[in-house]
Amino acid sequence: MEQLDLNDIGLRARQAGRQLGLLKTGVRNAVLLRLADALEAPNPALLAANEADLADARQSGLAPALLDRLALTPKRIHGMAEGCHDVAALPDPLGQSFDARTLPNGLRLAKRRVPLGVLAVIFESRPNVTAEIGSLCIKTGNAVILRGGKESLRTNTVLVGLIRDALQAHGAPADAVQLITDTDRALVAQLLGMDDIIDLVIPRGGPGLQAMVREYARMPVIYGGIGVCHLYVDASADVAKSVEIVYNAKTQAPSVCNALDTILVHRAALDAFLPRAAARLTASGVTLYCDAPSLALLRAKPSLDQTLIALATAEHYGHEFLSLALSVKVVDGLDEAIAHIARYGTGHSDGILTNDYANANAFLDQVDSAAVYVNASTRFTDGGQFGLGAEVAISTQRMHARGPLGLVELTTYKWIVQGDWHVRP
């Protein structure tokens, strides 16, 4: 394989991004619709590439769950095309003007939304991420350098070809979307050092990838997707409704970042709430890791499947389960619950279940997570659910944007200053 010149890729991305961001909304949307058509059209090359990736992955013993994520089914291909349609239909953030003001001296100021610049997105095996990120970047006028997992290289190469063809067909610069086709891991470290060219890195992957980015990245990074989520069941909570919310937050999609990990139960609510919640959860196969008082209570209920109830150890708190399991802790009140969340949470999504007005407000004031809830499931933390349309990631960092990142969060602004030959006195 020939040596990749990452610097050249970066410079071409910068140039292409500059052009893309200046194209009218209609042109960027037309590219997205053409890409949707190209994805829906029969494409033997795409299917063959994906089949070859899958064959290699099977041979190298990739886990079944990862094989599944790698496979491009007709349904997934249709989903990618639909995603392009959805993004095209969203309002264009570019050019939006806000915070406009006229100063006492007559100088007119406004902020105007512009693209962030050149993004680098490092992701793991799912090839639909390629189409998703590609379409979001086309919409927001950002250039992107993609670095997918080696398992999906052939599939991604064909997909990026489709994106580039769609750009070119409308006179837009193909180099706005580029794929690094060399799977040498050293290139990632090199990419993370290119802070003169790359404006933002988005790592979409597990803790290993995030640690590497933390080590090497010299430019801004949007981390996200790791959520240790808590629900605090207050003394005044409606028991039946709380059981439904806890059940929903844990089981509706257990492997995602906004799924529930820990229930904190007020001592006064324990007897009424926990056995009912445990019955509902264990009936769906959820394992409960309980502290001593909650364990004692549940052990005394012979109707519960005791094999799904265990004593919690230190590692069950502050742990993202991503599976049908959660931890339970009894607390003496609101303050202890808030302190637990401050210590063990990841600042993703945490909530209170209560009918007490003052406690609801105190929880909202004092818990500092990207999304803080009263009487709702943590599963709502999602760009689609929040009404933002598309979503790039869910940020758990504090700068630039928190929570679901939609199109607007992929932009920045510049100050537009219009004078009448003003000089500063």
Place this chain on the structure above:
Amino acid sequence: MEQLDLNDIGLRARQAGRQLGLLKTGVRNAVLLRLADALEAPNPALLAANEADLADARQSGLAPALLDRLALTPKRIHGMAEGCHDVAALPDPLGQSFDARTLPNGLRLAKRRVPLGVLAVIFESRPNVTAEIGSLCIKTGNAVILRGGKESLRTNTVLVGLIRDALQAHGAPADAVQLITDTDRALVAQLLGMDDIIDLVIPRGGPGLQAMVREYARMPVIYGGIGVCHLYVDASADVAKSVEIVYNAKTQAPSVCNALDTILVHRAALDAFLPRAAARLTASGVTLYCDAPSLALLRAKPSLDQTLIALATAEHYGHEFLSLALSVKVVDGLDEAIAHIARYGTGHSDGILTNDYANANAFLDQVDSAAVYVNASTRFTDGGQFGLGAEVAISTQRMHARGPLGLVELTTYKWIVQGDWHVRP
């Protein structure tokens, strides 16, 4: 000197910041007003500390300009106190609610402003930065770890003592403002690795400090303050008014980041504009580094002080002069001017001087700097001038905030989600 435990400082900052951010506006403002009073009161310890710092600095041969920045004159002390009053009078960004919406399912969402968290500010000799940053952090509920230059250590120690006393007097946590009193440079590298505790680093200093931060910082950084600023004099520009704007942008405060560095002159405006501008500039001692055609024109004007006119070399473009000097380049039109700014600018402040409507808009669209101007001096890029009140720095990065950083830019938001026992279908 005892070994500093930076981790302990960080943990205390986090705890104190959490408390500070929950205090009511009135309490945070009362701390600021008490600090203002403490600064205005006769304080022999402060003056003695500053005198001792100055004596050491003189002995170690610190440059006169730096000595001057280090000295606490009565006027500067009064200025610090006034700054506290100004910050107290500004609206409180904390708790502000925005982007509120009710979803079709009845879930109520809003973003609410909260502090960024724990800041680390690394700065050089000016001790008034201590009071300035301290007051901004108190207002915005952020904890701050300050690391000043060793030249001002005694002065900063007394100042931080005043700030901590003011906090304590109102029941606010003193550890919200801490000073690192050990001047070992290795501590800065250690601080920059504490991404588990510090949410944001602001380096206020020159390229050396910025390079060190770029190398070691693992957390978000707001860089700023380096501006290579351009004005493009279009063919249609009003000559007399353009001369005044160029003169103002260069001479009104030549050592600051929004001062003019390069004039780009349309060939058609050259004869009418440049000799008049050169006369006005050289009369105030400004040196002009000219490209060949502009040099030829000015050499032919015997009335100009020819010792202030020289041939530009490559290093005069993309150079921040910070002094009474600028570079001149003749261009064939708007596109060449925009390309020059894209290549040589630092994304700070750049403007066009024109009477052509289409050119003004094309410049605003295509130049991607933090502040883009039509017919005004670049000297307006400033928190005070923009009406933001206080200013922490002028950001030339793209994430989080661009241009002048006021109080709002020292905050982030959390999503508040209020449900009526909502579960996700």
